[in-house]
Amino acid sequence: MGLGALLAAAQLASRAPAALAQTDSQLPTVSKECGEIAAAATPLPHGAAALRDRKQLRILAIGASSASMLGGSRDTMPLLEQILERSIKGLDVEVINRGVSGELAAAAAERLKIEVALNHPDVILWQVGTNDAFAQVPVEDFETTVKDMLQWLRKHNVDAILIGLHYMKQLATHEHYQAIRASLRRIVAAEGVLRIGRYESSEILARTLREEGHPEPSTFGLNEGGYNCMAQYLARAIAVGLFAKPPAQPTP
Amino acid sequence: MPRQANAVDFWRGFALVSIFVNHIPGIWFERLTHRNFSISDSAELFVFLAGWSLGLLASSRSAATNSALLVFRLGGRAVTIYAAQILISSIALALLASAAYAFDNPLILEWHNAAAIFQDPALTHIGLVLLSHHLGYFDILPLYVVLMLTAPAIAMLDRFARPALLPLSFALYFAALMVPFTARTWPVEGQWFFNPFTWQTMFVLGFVLSRDIGVGAIVRRHIDGIRIAALPLVAVTALMVVWNWFPDPTALPEPKLLILNGKSFLTPIRLLQFLALIAVFSAMYGVFAPYVPWLTEFLSSLGRNSLNVFCVASVLSLLGQIIRYRYAGSFIVDALVVFVGISLLWVTATVSEWRERQKSQV
Numbered sequence: 001m002g003l004g005a006l007l008a009a010a011q012l013a014s015r016a017p018a019a020l021a022q023t024d025s026q027l028p029t030v031s032k033e034c035g036e037i038a039a040a041a042t043p044l045p046h047g048a049a050a051l052r053d054r055k056q057l058r059i060l061a062i063g064a065s066s067a068s069m070l071g072g073s074r075d076t077m078p079l080l081e082q083i084l085e086r087s088i089k090g091l092d093v094e095v096i097n098r099g100v101s102g103e104l105a106a107a108a109a110e111r112l113k114i115e116v117a118l119n120h121p122d123v124i125l126w127q128v129g130t131n132d133a134f135a136q137v138p139v140e141d142f143e144t145t146v147k148d149m150l151q152w153l154r155k156h157n158v159d160a161i162l163i164g165l166h167y168m169k170q171l172a173t174h175e176h177y178q179a180i181r182a183s184l185r186r187i188v189a190a191e192g193v194l195r196i197g198r199y200e201s202s203e204i205l206a207r208t209l210r211e212e213g214h215p216e217p218s219t220f221g222l223n224e225g226g227y228n229c230m231a232q233y234l235a236r237a238i239a240v241g242l243f244a245k246p247p248a249q250p251t252p
Numbered sequence: 253m254p255r256q257a258n259a260v261d262f263w264r265g266f267a268l269v270s271i272f273v274n275h276i277p278g279i280w281f282e283r284l285t286h287r288n289f290s291i292s293d294s295a296e297l298f299v300f301l302a303g304w305s306l307g308l309l310a311s312s313r314s315a316a317t318n319s320a321l322l323v324f325r326l327g328g329r330a331v332t333i334y335a336a337q338i339l340i341s342s343i344a345l346a347l348l349a350s351a352a353y354a355f356d357n358p359l360i361l362e363w364h365n366a367a368a369i370f371q372d373p374a375l376t377h378i379g380l381v382l383l384s385h386h387l388g389y390f391d392i393l394p395l396y397v398v399l400m401l402t403a404p405a406i407a408m409l410d411r412f413a414r415p416a417l418l419p420l421s422f423a424l425y426f427a428a429l430m431v432p433f434t435a436r437t438w439p440v441e442g443q444w445f446f447n448p449f450t451w452q453t454m455f456v457l458g459f460v461l462s463r464d465i466g467v468g469a470i471v472r473r474h475i476d477g478i479r480i481a482a483l484p485l486v487a488v489t490a491l492m493v494v495w496n497w498f499p500d501p502t503a504l505p506e507p508k509l510l511i512l513n514g515k516s517f518l519t520p521i522r523l524l525q526f527l528a529l530i531a532v533f534s535a536m537y538g539v540f541a542p543y544v545p546w547l548t549e550f551l552s553s554l555g556r557n558s559l560n561v562f563c564v565a566s567v568l569s570l571l572g573q574i575i576r577y578r579y580a581g582s583f584i585v586d587a588l589v590v591f592v593g594i595s596l597l598w599v600t601a602t603v604s605e606w607r608e609r610q611k612s613q614v
Binding site for chain 1: 277278355356357358359362363364365366367387388389432441442443445500501502504508509512513514516573576577580
């Protein structure tokens with residue numbers, strides 16, 4: 001990320017809490033054990049419009065293991081929904097889970113168009129990349145699929161949030177896994193969408209644990225605690241995105 | 253003696269091989285299966301032929317004379333398929349766990365909706381047994397179980413109120429598309445991949461068209477004309493798939509599911525295209541079978557033992573995915589996976605028929 005982009009992200013992140021406070025709402029917190037998440041503050045203009053016009057936000061989760069992004073126990077509404085409704089006063093959140101485990105990006109993209117047509121979501125949470133990396137999908141094909149889909153979503157007034165690949169120490173040297181991860185970063189930079197970089201966050205957390213002499217968990221984030229952290233990251237990123245003003249367009 | 257090679261067994265064997273390949277996402281040979289040229293794929297063929305087999309069973313002489321016996325046999329078949337689903341799901345979970353340990357990669361435990369089993373085993377095991385929790389790519393047998401549970405009702409309707417069978421099936425189909433509604437999964441919130449309320453129509457159509465009476469008889473009488481009418485539809489839809497000429501689903505009028513192309517709901521375009529496809533391709537068997545007897549016999553033997561072969565194919569597909577992950581799927585690896593996999597399907601069929609022969613001799 002260039003210096004300009006970093007400055008813009010910092011500016012947006014600082015503006016969002018102020019805008020939230022004006023609505024008697026607060027920025028969702030992320031519990032200490034989850035650590036910080038790598039996610040630039042990216043505006044969600046269509047989500048913001050839904051909040052302004054309907055006081056309702058419809059979020060559709062799709063991708064490999066969508067349940068893992070939503071958090072919470074079986075008997076309650078998804079944690080993501082709970083946090084957002086608690087944090088943003090008067091907001092009614094509806095989370096629709098349409099994840100199909102094991103699905104590649106191409107199949108998910110095909111289905112996503114139908115789900116958008118049927119459910120009219122404001123925001124899409126797309127967990128993407130892990131299955132494509134394991135299935136050895138060529139990087140160019142993956143990149144084209146995801147880019148095309150993001151452009152389609154933009155054209156149809158839907159905000160997208162990408163949830164990146166999992167962190168696993170064992171996969172740090174897996175060539176294709178890292179290639180897909182790099183590709184996702186390129187896509188995000190090109191399309192200007194929000195990405196929850198859980199790989200980077202978990203990597204930092206692992207390094208901190210190592211430095212403090214604690215054992216590194218072997219199942220990073222692959223448990224209820226990890227899913228709840230993901231829901232907290234997402235809630236925070238969405239809240240910031242809903243209240244962040246888009247950066248001013250440079251005058252010609 | 254196993255029955256002679258025939259078109260139904262041949263196409264069922266063809267569907268089984270396609271399912272095996274398609275269930276290894278990313279494999280090179282995936283691009284050769286007919287779904288690359290057709291809106292419908294092997295799932296439609298599999299369910300249609302399951303209905304066809306039911307129709308043949310319902311019209312057999314013993315079943316025709318004894319309704320109670322027919323209901324008993326169909327119920328028994330549903331239990332067998334249910335047991336098969338539980339068995340292959342258990343093997344799949346063990347395979348995933350073994351791979352996660354062997355390759356020191358707990359992410360593998362998350363593949364194919366397995367995460368819930370390992371993280372919330374108490375509730376999810378109940379879901380597995382109730383068929384409300386499905387592993388990814390292991391989701392067609394739950395549909396088959398539900399269809400077989402309804403099979404006695406289908407057979408009895410056919411026997412005592414034949415004109416009502418197809419209208420009732422289509423009424424449920426269109427209601428599920430227009431409301432819309434489907435079966436829910438539990439404990440992981442979601443939907444069945446194959447909506448049983450719409451896919452039942454494919455099963456019933458297989459049943460009805462297998463018969464020499466009613467709609468089946470009408471279709472047989474006019475099959476040449478139907479084929480001529482179906483050919484352009486097959487050709488145009490092939491072009492639609494190859495060039496991705498599908499309308500933007502958001503631009504379609506309501507109810508959108510009546511127009512768009514969706515596999516989960518078996519939307520009308522898929523159903524129509526499938527019927528056109530089988531109308532055209534059902535003529536092919538008689539043309540090429542004499543020239544490739546080895547292929548005919550091979551695929552027919554798979555089709556004759558479809559449940560056993562399907563179960564082994566499902567497990568081998570998962571194994572194929574693990575092998576591709578471990579050995580970074582190249583063309584050579586993919587070719588080996590497909591060659592060894594299909595060979596093992598043949599072994600499964602051969603052993604199944606050998607067992608049947610042994611049983612009949614006792």
